[in-house]
Amino acid sequence: MTVISIPADSLFGVDNLPYGVFSTADAGPRVGVRVGDSVVDLAKALGDDTFAQPTLNAFMAQGRDRWVEVRAQITALVAGEIADDAVFAVDDVTMHLPIAVADYVDFYASENHATNLGRLFRPDSAALMPNWKHLPVGYHGRSSTVVVSGTDIVRPCGQRKAPADAAPSFGPSIRLDIEAEMGFIVGVGSPMGSSITPDQFAEHCFGAVILNDWSARDIQAWEYVPLGPNLGKSFATSISAWVVPLLALEAARIDTPVQDPTPLPYLQGDEKWGLDIDLEVEWNGDVVSRPPYAQMYWSPAQMLAHTTVNGAAASTGDLFGSGTISGPDKAQRGAFIELTWGGAEPVEVAGEQRTFIQDGDEISISATAPGADGGRIGFGEVRARILPATGDAR
Template sequence: MSETWLEVAPDAEFGPATLPYGVFSTDPEGAERRTGVAIGAYVLDLGAAARALDAPYAEQVQGPTLDAFMAAGREVWDRVRADLQRWLGDPAFEAAVRPHLVDRGSVRLHLPFTVADYVDFYASEHHASNVGRIFRPEQEPLTPNWKHLPIGYHGRAGTVVVSGTDVVRPSGQRKPPTEPAPLFGASVRLDIEAEVGFVVGTPSPMGEAVQVDDFAEHVFGVFLLNDWSSRDLQAWEYVPLGPFLGKSFATSVSPWIVPVAALEAARVEPPAQDPEPLPYLKGAQAWGLDLRLEVYLNGHRVASPPFETMYWTAAQQLAHMTVNGACLRTGDVFASGTVSGPERDQRGCLLELTWSGQEPLVLPDGTERTFLEDGDEVTITATAPGPDGARVHFGEVTGTVLPAR
C-alpha cells in the first residue's frame, strides 16, 4: 500500500509502507493498554477497528500485549496486515476506521510483548575485529570459532525495558590495571551497543531445530535495541564464561515492532562467508537486511552503522540457537549484536568510536566523551527501503543515564 485516505506521505515516519505494531494507553495510569498500529500522526486502535469490521481475529489483537497476536502465526499475521492495507487504503472503510484513530502524540507507549528469553549475538565482523584489536592487539582479532558459528550469550529477560525508561548506572566489581585487587563501585566505562532485535511469534517444540528458511514462519517482527554495557565490569568478569553483570542491568527496546513482511524490499544478499558455513547454517533465501541505523548522543549524531554489512544473518542466528534442540517460545528475543561498518563513523558503540577511551569523541557542542556520563541521553533510529521508493521507519529507542544508587 503506497497511498491512504489519511493523506500520509509515502516517505513520512510510519507511512503506509511500515504499519508497525505496538501497545499504547491514553489513560493517566497506563492501565488500559491496547494494541495499536502507527500510521502517520496517528495510532489505530487495532482491536476496536477489528471489532467494528467484524474481523475473525479481533480477540487476538486487543492487547494488553501483542502476545496472543504473535502466537497466532504467519497466516493470521498476513491476514491482519492485508486487512490494514485495505482499511487504510480504501476510502470505503474511512467511516468505520476513523473513529478508532488516536493522535500519536497523546499516547503512552509500553513494552509491547512479554519477553520470554533473551539471546544477544556478536554478528558484525567489523565490530568483532575492532574489539579483538583493542583487547588482544598482539593476536588475531577474531577468535578461531567466529567465522564458523554465530557467537552469542544468554541475557536477562527481566531487565528488557521500553524506550524512554531511564537506565541507572550499574555497580559491581571492576579491576583497574593499576590496582592489585578488584574494587567495588559504580561503572566508569558505561557504553551502548546499537543493535537490531527480533521477536519470535510462533514457538517450536523442544528437540527440533528450526531451519534457516523457516525464519519468516517463526519471527513476528523487528525492532531497535540498545544493549547497554559496562565495559569495566565486563572486562573483569567475562573470563571464562562471558558477559554477565556487565550486560544484565538493562536492555532498551523500541516500542514499535516492524513486521517481517514490511521488509521485503530491504532484503539483500549478506556478505560472502568464508569458510563456507555448515549445512544447517545455509538456506535458499537471502536474509541480509539493508537497514540504516543512526546513533545520537545528547542530540548529536555520532554514528551511522549499516546493518547490511552484518556477517551472520538473523535467519542463521535463529537456526543456530535452536540446532541443539532448544525450543522457541512466543516472546523470545534475539539481538544482532553491535552493528558496525568499516568506517569510523559507522561504529555502533563508544568502545570502538573512542578506541577504548584513547581517542575521545568530540561532540559538536565542544564536549568530549570516552564513555557515558550521568545525564547523557542516547537515541538510536533506523530506516529501510520500502516498496515503490518508500521508507520503512523503526521509530527510536532512547534512554537516559541516571547516577548509580
C-alpha cells in the same frame, strides 16, 4: 469517521504498518498500528479481542498466515474511513513494552565490531577467535531487564579491576557504553528437541525492533573470562516501541557478506536474509555514528537456526539481538568503546570531548530501511537517559 492522512515522506506509510502497545488517558494498554502520525486501536477497528491485550504475544502466536491476513485487513482499513474512537494522534498516546519477553539471546554478528574489540582486548593475539567465522557467537541475556524506549537507565554497579590494580573494587561503572543493534522477535516457537532451519525463518520471526544492549565495559572486562558477559550486560536492554513486521522488510532483503569458510549445512539456506537497514546514533542530540546493518556477517535467520540446532525450544516472545552493528569506517562504529578506541580517541559531543557515557546523557538510536513503494520505512527510535547509580558497596 476519520480518514488518516499520510504525508508523502512518512516513514510509517502502508508499506510499513508497525505494531505497538499503547495506552491513553482513559484506557489501558492494547495493541495498535502506526499509520503516518496516527495510532489505530486494532481491537476497536477490527473488532478483534486478540488486540485488546497488553502485549503482542497472543497475535504473534497465531502464525504467519494470520499475520498476512491482518496486514491485508489493515491496508484496506486505512484506505477508507475509520471510527473516530479508534484513531489517536501518536503524540497523545503512551507507548509500552510491545511484547512479554520470553528469552533473550544476544549475538556478536558484525565482523567489523568483533575485529575492533579483538584488537582492543587482545592486542597481541588474533583479532577474531577461531570459532567466530564458523558459528554465530552469542550469550544468554536477562529478559527481565528488557525495557521500552523512554525508560531511564540507572548506572550499574559491580566489580571492576583495571590492569594496574592489585585487587578488584566495587562501585558504579565508569565505562558505560551502548551497543547499537537490531532485535528480532519470535512469533511462533518450536518444541524442545526440534530445530528451525534458516529457510523457515519467516514462519517463526514476527518482526524487528531497534535494540540498545547497554554495556558496562569495566565490569564486563573483569568478569567475562572464562564464561562471557553477565553483570556487565544484564542490568538493562532497551528496545524501540514499534515492531516492524518481517512482512514489511521484503524490499530490504539482501545477501550477507561472503561467508568464508562456507558455514556448516545447518546454517545454509536458499533464502536471502541479510538486511539493508541504516541506523543513526545520537549522543545528547549530536549524531556520532551511522552503523550499516547490511555489513553484518551472520544473518538473523542463521542466528535463530543456531539457537535451536541443539534442540533448545523457541517461544513466542523470544528476543534475539544482532550484536553491535559496525561498518568499516570510524563513523560507522556502533559502540562508543570502538568509536573512541577504548577511550584513547575522544569524540566531540555538544562541544565537549567525550569517551564513555556520563550521568544525565541521553542516547537515541533510530533506523530506516527500503520500503516496498520505493521510499523508506522507519523503526522509530530507542531512547534513554542515564541516571546516577543507586547501589552501594556491601
